[in-house]
Amino acid sequence: MDPIRGTQPKARPLSAFFPLRPIIMSRKRTLVVLLLATLCAAAAALLDFTSPSYYGQTESRVRDAIARSGRTTPANPDLLFLAIDSDSVALDETLDLQGLFSSSSSDPGSHRALEIMSKGWPWNREIYAMILERLVRAGAKVVAFDCLFSAPAPGDDAFRVALEQFKSQAVIGSNFVSPDNVERSSRIPSSYDPPAETLIPKTPTQDERVGFTNFFADENKVVRGAQYRVAFREGENSIATYLSLSARVVSKAGHPELIPNDLAEHLIRFTGPPRTAFRPRPLFEIFVPEYWEHNYRSGELVRDKIVVVGAEGKWQKDELMTPFGPMPGAEVHLNVLNGLLHRESVSDLSPFARAVVTILTAILGSALWLSIRSPWLRLLALGGIDAATPFFALWFYNHQNLYLPYLAPLLALNSTVFFCLVADFTFERIEKARLQSTLQTRDDLTHMIVHDLRSPLSLVTGYVDI
Numbered sequence: 001m002d003p004i005r006g007t008q009p010k011a012r013p014l015s016a017f018f019p020l021r022p023i024i025m026s027r028k029r030t031l032v033v034l035l036l037a038t039l040c041a042a043a044a045a046l047l048d049f050t051s052p053s054y055y056g057q058t059e060s061r062v063r064d065a066i067a068r069s070g071r072t073t074p075a076n077p078d079l080l081f082l083a084i085d086s087d088s089v090a091l092d093e094t095l096d097l098q099g100l101f102s103s104s105s106s107d108p109g110s111h112r113a114l115e116i117m118s119k120g121w122p123w124n125r126e127i128y129a130m131i132l133e134r135l136v137r138a139g140a141k142v143v144a145f146d147c148l149f150s151a152p153a154p155g156d157d158a159f160r161v162a163l164e165q166f167k168s169q170a171v172i173g174s175n176f177v178s179p180d181n182v183e184r185s186s187r188i189p190s191s192y193d194p195p196a197e198t199l200i201p202k203t204p205t206q207d208e209r210v211g212f213t214n215f216f217a218d219e220n221k222v223v224r225g226a227q228y229r230v231a232f233r234e235g236e237n238s239i240a241t242y243l244s245l246s247a248r249v250v251s252k253a254g255h256p257e258l259i260p261n262d263l264a265e266h267l268i269r270f271t272g273p274p275r276t277a278f279r280p281r282p283l284f285e286i287f288v289p290e291y292w293e294h295n296y297r298s299g300e301l302v303r304d305k306i307v308v309v310g311a312e313g314k315w316q317k318d319e320l321m322t323p324f325g326p327m328p329g330a331e332v333h334l335n336v337l338n339g340l341l342h343r344e345s346v347s348d349l350s351p352f353a354r355a356v357v358t359i360l361t362a363i364l365g366s367a368l369w370l371s372i373r374s375p376w377l378r379l380l381a382l383g384g385i386d387a388a389t390p391f392f393a394l395w396f397y398n399h400q401n402l403y404l405p406y407l408a409p410l411l412a413l414n415s416t417v418f419f420c421l422v423a424d425f426t427f428e429r430i431e432k433a434r435l436q437s438t439l440q441t442r443d444d445l446t447h448m449i450v451h452d453l454r455s456p457l458s459l460v461t462g463y464v465d466i
Contacts, residue, residue, distance in 0.1 A: 032423050033369050040415040041362035045355040048408035053219065055407065060220055062406045064323035066390075071398040073269045073344050075277035078141075079334050080305045082131075083280035083312035091118040091284060109134075110287040117284055125155030125199075129162035134286055135307050136166045138299030142252045144171040144245055146213055146310030146318075146330040149195045156198040163199060163209060171248045172199070173213040176230065192234055192242070208252075211245035215320055215332060216265070223320045225265040226336045246336040253306055258340045267346040267403070270335050274327040278334045280312045308334055346401050354405045361409035365416030375421055382417050386410065 047055055091114060109130065116127045128145060135143045149159075149172060163170050177191040192212075194200070200207050212230065215223040228247040233239045243251075247259045260266055271277035285291035292298060310330025311318040319326040327335075339345055349357070364385070372378045389410060396402045 029423070029427055030370075032427075033366050033420050036419045036423060037362045037366040037416045040365070040419065041359045041412045044362070044408040044412035044415070045358045047411070048354055048358060048405060049351055057220055059405075059407050060218065060222065060224070063224070063403055064222070066394055066397050066403070067270065067323040067346075070394050071269075072272045072277075073335075073339055073342050075271045076338050076341050078305045078341075079278060079337060080302060080307045081278040081280050081312075081330060081334055082283045082286070082307055082309045083328070083330070084147075084310060084316070085280060085282050085312045086315050087282045088117060088284040089121045089123075089315065107289060110289065110292075113287040114284065117287075122153070123155075125149070125153050126158040127155070129155070129158040131283070131286070131309060132159075132162045132166055132170055134299075135302055136169050138296075139303030140169065140307045141304050142169050142171065142249050142306045144211075144249045144306070144308045144333070146173055146245065146308060146333055148173050148175050148193070148213070149199055150175065150193040152196045152198045156196065160199050167209060168252065170209050171211055171245060171252065172209060173245055174210050174242075176212055176214045176232070176242075192232055206240060206242060208248065211243050211248035213245050213329065213333070215329075217321070221321055223268075223322050223332060225267045227263070227265045228259055229261075229263050231263055244336075246333055246340065249306060249308075249333075249337060250340050253341075255341070258343065267348065268332075268335055269339050269344050269346050269401070270322065270324055271338055273324045274322075274331060277338075278331050280328070280331070283309065306337060308337075344401065346397065346403055348403050349405065354408065357405055358408045358412045362412040362416045365413045365420070368417055369420040369424075375424065378417065378421070382414065385413065 051059070113127055113130045116124050116130075128147075132143050143166075163172070172195055174195060175193045177193055194202070195210060200209060214227075214230075216227055217223050226244065226246060228244045230242045230244075231239050232242055243259070250256070250258050281295070285295055296302060308330050310328065310333070312328045312330065318329045320329055320332050321327075322332065365382075368378050368381055372381060389406070393404045393406055396404050
């Protein structure tokens with residue numbers, strides 16, 4: 001009761017003592033959240049740009065999982081794989097249990113070919129001339145040998161004549177030595193092994209029958225892409241551009257416009273697991289009359305087709321690790337050819353675009369803080385976004401032929417939300433402590449006012465009642 005006015009004093013709200021505090025605190029929280037989102041995005045983008053080994057390996061494994069789960073390129077029916085397999089190199093005329101040699105006695109050429117194969121590996125190179133002649137005369141569009149002929153060997157004369165006779169249909173392999181020293185666009189190989197001059201004489205320009213067979217694997221020793229051109233300086237000569245085996249084959253097949261005109265690596269969209277899309281056919285079968293008639297329909301099967309001849313199986317150790325597992329080198333070439341003919345490859349974002357995606361996910365994390373006040377609902381929304389991210393990346397892979405960055409955006413998003421929760425908890429503790437202090441001050445003021453109202457004369461210093 002006010003002794004002067006005779007009215008009950010009204011209790012004033014807490015905002016009367018601190019009128020700007022809630023507004024100031026809200027601004028502080030917003031600034032802190034924006035700062036946290038910026039720091040999280042910068043840290044994640046820097047990690048993605050520097051790509052330490054553990055980070056790069058994890059990102060690559062995620063991409064491999066997407067490649068295995070996503071859409072594959074359908075196999076082109078015009079591609080054929082003739083395999084130099086263990087059955088072809090293990091032929092033995094003295095142990096001819098299937099009667100292969102006796103059945104070929106009526107065809108001297110086929111019998112001669114089987115006889116060369118039965119002499120053991122490496123074969124006399126006359127056999128490659130016979131393979132090339134048989135396939136081209138059957139109507140094959142291009143015949144590519146995923147083999148190296150870097151040193152002179154018996155049978156070179158016959159093979160050289162066949163390569164010259166069927167020049168427009170034949171491609172053989174060459175090799176860059178020390179492929180670990182080859183960077184995908186700028187680093188120069190240590191040396192180059194062309195085919196022996198007894199097969200293809202050395203000329204100032206690159207012979208259109210030769211293509212390098214290298215696949216430059218990444219630090220995980222996994223082949224995920226193909227390089228179609230390599231710039232290389234040999235000795236004192238000027239820098240020359242070398243084309244890959246796949247590029248030569250596509251060019252001879254009548255599609256030179258499909259070859260990318262750059263030195264970059266192009267990611268491969270595979271057809272599927274090894275030995276499924278391109279079933280290896282034993283090479284020796286083309287010289288066995290029964291197989292040639294029934295399995296190849298007397299050569300009709302190879303008409304207008306691109307035939308790749310290469311090793312298959314562990315006996316030659318010509319297997320490359322891919323996202324789908326170990327795959328014969330010739331089959332990897334077939335996957336590259338298949339992607340070129342279908343005009344399909346997978347692209348990667350530039351470092352700048354990857355950073356933009358990372359920043360956008362950090363902004364999304366701060367938007368969760370702005371729109372959802374409940375911590376549990378915020379965590380639930382974050383879990384939903386995390387669960388949807390693989391399907392989002394898979395959609396871009398399937399329909400846009402694009403690999404989206406995975407780890408850096410998730411790291412930016414989750415760290416932003418986590419640190420915002422920590423900041424909220426800290427602010428709540430500060431607000432609670434401030435409120436308790438304010439209430440304690442108010443209680444003290446109330447006690448003082450009540451005491452003074454009960455003893456009003458004690459407020460007058462030096463009062464004397466006369």
